[in-house]
Amino acid sequence: MVENNDILNQEEQNFAGAGRVYYFDVVLDSGKGAILKDVAGNEYIDLLASASATNTGHAHPKIVKAIKEQAEKLIHYTPAYFATSTEAKLASELVKLAPGDEEDWMVVFGNSGSDANDAVIKFARGYTGRTNVVSFVGAYHGSTYGSISASAVSLNMTRKIGPLLPGFYKVPFPSPDKRLPGESDADFSERLFAEFKEPFENYLPAEETAVIMIEAIQGDGGIMAPPAGYWQKVAAFAHEHGILLAVDEVNQGYGRTGKFWSFENFDLQPDLIAMGKSMASGLPLSAVLGRREIMQSLDAPANVYTTAGNPISAASALATLDVIKSENLVARSAELGKFAKKFFAKEQAAFDFIGDVRLYGLNGGIDIIDPETGLGGRTSH
Numbered sequence: 001m002v003e004n005n006d007i008l009n010q011e012e013q014n015f016a017g018a019g020r021v022y023y024f025d026v027v028l029d030s031g032k033g034a035i036l037k038d039v040a041g042n043e044y045i046d047l048l049a050s051a052s053a054t055n056t057g058h059a060h061p062k063i064v065k066a067i068k069e070q071a072e073k074l075i076h077y078t079p080a081y082f083a084t085s086t087e088a089k090l091a092s093e094l095v096k097l098a099p100g101d102e103e104d105w106m107v108v109f110g111n112s113g114s115d116a117n118d119a120v121i122k123f124a125r126g127y128t129g130r131t132n133v134v135s136f137v138g139a140y141h142g143s144t145y146g147s148i149s150a151s152a153v154s155l156n157m158t159r160k161i162g163p164l165l166p167g168f169y170k171v172p173f174p175s176p177d178k179r180l181p182g183e184s185d186a187d188f189s190e191r192l193f194a195e196f197k198e199p200f201e202n203y204l205p206a207e208e209t210a211v212i213m214i215e216a217i218q219g220d221g222g223i224m225a226p227p228a229g230y231w232q233k234v235a236a237f238a239h240e241h242g243i244l245l246a247v248d249e250v251n252q253g254y255g256r257t258g259k260f261w262s263f264e265n266f267d268l269q270p271d272l273i274a275m276g277k278s279m280a281s282g283l284p285l286s287a288v289l290g291r292r293e294i295m296q297s298l299d300a301p302a303n304v305y306t307t308a309g310n311p312i313s314a315a316s317a318l319a320t321l322d323v324i325k326s327e328n329l330v331a332r333s334a335e336l337g338k339f340a341k342k343f344f345a346k347e348q349a350a351f352d353f354i355g356d357v358r359l360y361g362l363n364g365g366i367d368i369i370d371p372e373t374g375l376g377g378r379t380s381h
């Protein structure tokens, strides 16, 4: 019998620690649906869904079939030089997912959520001719130099690796713990929006700002969102000043929140949408959907990657969309989310180690706290 720790002890010799936030002594071996098995044969319910990368569950038969068939046909040719039929089909399906008229949108492909957010930064700068990028404290936008410069969720993402890219500014995120006792949605939104505007009133000219990058619901930050009214104010501010609004849907998109895109929970109209993770059910693939005129602002090879839009990932992405539609997974997330909300409300009343509970569809952030101090929950790593 193989033990998890045998492999972990061996791996520790070879695998650099910067590449993993360590939680459990588990080495995964297989997965089916929501169930994972480790090398010792223990089974787990996967509530993490590979950090939101497997919204359709593990090894969905339709997706496995699509991957196998594509592998037999064409494993790869780079979109940097030639279109492939699978990637082209996916591009035409993705623009249909954009808000409004599909003709108004275009898409570029990448390999990871991180490079999708880099593309957001490039296109926003290219289109507006402005350099500054605004994002939120608590954001995780990725680990490449562009996306890490927009992130602010862990000191280890800054420590020893600076200087990060210039022109990046962070504003406070209106997290639920900032709300004053009894404060209404409207008052909370107004007060935090005043904080949002402070940089623009003191040292950050709005007319030199290219893009405001948001996670409508912060994922790694702890599954947290402000009231819709707050995002409406930020969006109106962006619009008023010719600043683009980019929503990072890498973590919270693709049906997790009871809507296909998390921004639909807040009635937002983004200019740019970054996606990745679950779009190919875990195979490496990302994309940015953007308004046509923005996406036409840069020329090749400004955003070219050898393995972007890889046919196997693209085939998996097409099958993923098919599964999400045919199995009504978005509605299912909303429906089961109601059930989960009731369940956790009951548990919260029964157990003092359960702190704040936040659910959007079947996507939840449940704070585990020290009952004595009330501390715990979202801790930085």
Ligand SMILES: Cc1ncc(COP(=O)(O)O)c(C=O)c1O
Pocket: 051, 111, 112, 113, 114, 115, 117, 140, 141, 142, 143, 215, 219, 220, 248, 249, 250, 251, 252, 276, 277
């Ligand atoms: C919101 C968000 N954006 C971007 C990323 C980066 O994606 P990737 O790890 O695929 O580069 C993540 C990853 O956790 C994320 O949660």
